[in-house]
Amino acid sequence: MRSIDRLFENSSRSLARHTSRRSLLATLGKILTGAALIPLLPVDRSSRAEAAEAGGPATAKPPGKSGSKAKAATDDPLSCDYWKYCAVDGFLCSCCGGTSNSCPPGTAASPITWIGTCHNPADSRDYIVSYNDCCGKASCGNCECNRNEREKPMYRPSRNNDLNWCMANADSNYHCSVSVILGVAEK
């Protein structure tokens, strides 16, 4: 929980720097509501089964890149099929000088983020994953990965991976994305 506390503390500080009081209150309300909901986020195994059944390009299918059949999630952080990356849209920091949960040298982590729920086949648990962007340098351009399990359009920003989550950073350029485990998803 400490990481969640830190996440939302940073979010609040960033918002205070970058938004008006009125919008701050509105957004804080949303974030607090989101924090309260995190342990309750639904875990929809049926949809995953549906994707696998259809043989559809549910995973590792970036725009602009040829897709392949859905592959089993792997434990390779350099692969877009790594289980934690189930809602990544961007460049994997593992391929950019960082790791799956560490920003590359010289960048800065975004304090605000979007959230996913991913299944780890190794222990059969579902985890809440925070997808922070790493900011302040131009696009890494390596290991483009676009997976969208439970991803929603930008009217639900906490679940949207199209927004540049570096938006509130002092250096707001987007470099790559990390996937940080926040905890096991409550059922």
Added chain:
Amino acid sequence: MKSCLMRAALLSLATCAPLLAAAPPPPLPAEHLTLTTLPPNSPHRIYVLDEAFLNEIDARIDLFDGDTYRRLGQIDAGFNPGFNLSPDGKTSVVSTTYWARGARGARTDVVEFTDNTNLSVTHEIVLPPKRAMTLPTYFNIGYSSDSHFLYVSYVTPAASFGVLDPAKGTVLDEIDTAGCVLVIPSGPNRVASLCESGRLQTVTLDAQGHEASRAMSDPFFDADTDPVFVQGVPITGGYAFLSFLGQVHEVDFSGAQPTFQKPWSLLSAADKAQNWRPGGAQVGAIHRKLGKLFVAMHRGGEGTHKAPGTEIWVFDMKTHQRVARWPMAPQKLASALAVQVSQDDAPLLFAATENADIAVFDALTGELRHVEKKFGQTPWLMMNP
């Protein structure tokens, strides 16, 4: 001595004779360096937004002619741009972000105006550093119907929008949208935004561009069970919003408040059983006069809403029946990430593929007319006058 000279001259002539026969043509005339002017506007001209995702600070809009298959020119677009055309088609507007030292340094958010007759930037309006940095749609930036106002979507992540005076080059106001996003202009002074609750919030402005009133519609979709793509497709008087599961929500924005047609489905029971779904970056296009909807369709389950279309399906907007399906692979085409159709009587359908090719079809028959290979890097939105 004289005869000696004569012999030498004759010998020289004889030696040179073959060369004289193959004398080079006269040299090319000197050229004048000129500046190409754009041909007159055409309904078959397309504006292709290349996000340049691998080097995202260098997005651009490339102009392409669907008749001559020629690239006509380029509009620079910076980072994660919004893009739209003025109602008369004469001006391109790009909302974008630059950093003072390329990838870093002081951030400037700005709207740039380009004269579409010569592709020169005519002027700009500097924005507060709040512009929504996201994928391009029709609704990142847009004009009022009379071109008096220009609206720009802001996300910080608090959501709001800027009201600009494009003629005077000023920012008139910022309107807080209480979490609803994007700018859907209608009439001379209304802006709607999409809300997480599945509703549309409409803000009506006064003559100075300040908020006069606002209203919230009834919900028309459910973000939990079947969210709509934010890539609305223009219809007469409004937009059609396609949902992840293939519902078509036609929304009429011509009145003071939006009204909703009964949604209809792209999918038959058999299509649903095969998991056909719409998807991509620009999911659909509509020829308004013909009432034809073109949708990029693929087979896939949850989480595949950005997957490109292995087929383009054509629907009659009146009968809601599918009238054609055009698979990409038999034409040796990669799947379609974005589709757009010209609005004239001999319409062209443009499809930007995941390989960044631009395919040009006869929109009436589906006949493939041309493939412009590797038109850019990541063409994710196509606009036309």
